[in-house]
Amino acid sequence: MGSGTSGGVPVIGCDCPVCNSACERDKRMRSSLYIKGNNGERVVIDTGPEFRLQALRAGIKYVDLVLLTHSHADHLHGLDDLRQLSRINPVQVYGNEQSINDIRERFAYIWRKTQKGGGKPRIDLHTVNEAFSFENLVIMPVPVKHGNMDVLGWMLRETTYTGRSVEAAYITDCSFIGYTEIALLKNISCLVLGALRMRRHETHFSFDEALETVKRIASPALTRVFFTHIADEHFYTEINEYCSRWLERNGIYQTTVQSAYDGLEIDI
Numbered sequence: 049m050g051s052g053t054s055g056g057v058p059v060i061g062c063d064c065p066v067c068n069s070a071c072e073r074d075k076r077m078r079s080s081l082y083i084k085g086n087n088g089e090r091v092v093i094d095t096g097p098e099f100r101l102q103a104l105r106a107g108i109k110y111v112d113l114v115l116l117t118h119s120h121a122d123h124l125h126g127l128d129d130l131r132q133l134s135r136i137n138p139v140q141v142y143g144n145e146q147s148i149n150d151i152r153e154r155f156a157y158i159w160r161k162t163q164k165g166g167g168k169p170r171i172d173l174h175t176v177n178e179a180f181s182f183e184n185l186v187i188m189p190v191p192v193k194h195g196n197m198d199v200l201g202w203m204l205r206e207t208t209y210t211g212r213s214v215e216a217a218y219i220t221d222c223s224f225i226g227y228t229e230i231a232l233l234k235n236i237s238c239l240v241l242g243a244l245r246m247r248r249h250e251t252h253f254s255f256d257e258a259l260e261t262v263k264r265i266a267s268p269a270l271t272r273v274f275f276t277h278i279a280d281e282h283f284y285t286e287i288n289e290y291c292s293r294w295l296e297r298n299g300i301y302q303t304t305v306q307s308a309y310d311g312l313e314i315d316i
């Protein structure tokens with residue numbers, strides 16, 4: 049639902065060529081993903097500041113689960129807009145310990161008994177350290193590093209009615225993935241991966257670091273990778289060209305790496 053870095057693209061007050069681009073694919077709302085399971089499961093990963101706009105654009109009618117990667121503002125502060133989606137049933141929100149603690153602090157009014165009216169989202173919070181099932185989905189947190197912060201990627205496995213399993217993963221805001229987690233990701237067929245820009249950054253993968261990560265995970269199963277959480281330093285088309293040249297140079301032919309864009313739909 050969004051493919052941009054923390055400030056979104058265009059960036060407020062910025063006059064760079066990408067922020068001035070007329071191309072729709074160079075306009076990036078804050079990173080977020082909406083997943084529709086075959087059995088009607090509806091999952092959102094991260095509720096950033098544009099969550100309302102993104103939910104309207106994606107035609108979201110209900111949400112069962114929200115999975116949080118971490119509690120930075122660009123991933124969390126649209127949480128209040130779950131209000132309209134929790135009228136019938138509370139939304140189940142999952143995150144690591146820090147994310148859940150930060151929600152209790154930043155959204156303290158949700159649990160304040162004295163507040164009447166005004167409306168509040170109805171959410172149930174869950175600290176999660178291991179895989180759990182929801183309907184036909186197995187949902188696995190993938191601990192990774194965002195600078196020195198512990199954040200979560202999310203891997204999902206769906207078993208279809210034919211008995212076939214498909215796995216996909218979403219990892220944004222990441223600067224390091226350990227050996228165990230790489231091994232866990234070995235059978236995924238699709239990956240959405242945070243890749244900020246060409247230049248290096250302390251807490252995010254650069255394009256080259258993200259591509260090296262793709263190389264570590266690459267298997268015959270992995271056919272599609274999409275970069276997300278992208279800054280305003282490169283045009284959509286430029287990123288795709290750079291990635292395909294990199295893959296060719298490194299002899300990776302079974303996997304395509306492309307820039308995600310807002311409104312992109314992937315069928316897995």
Ligand SMILES: [Zn+2]
Pocket residue numbers: 053054120122123221277
């Ligand atoms: Zn972020």
Ligand SMILES: [Zn+2]
Pocket residue numbers: 118120194221
């Ligand atoms: Zn972050």
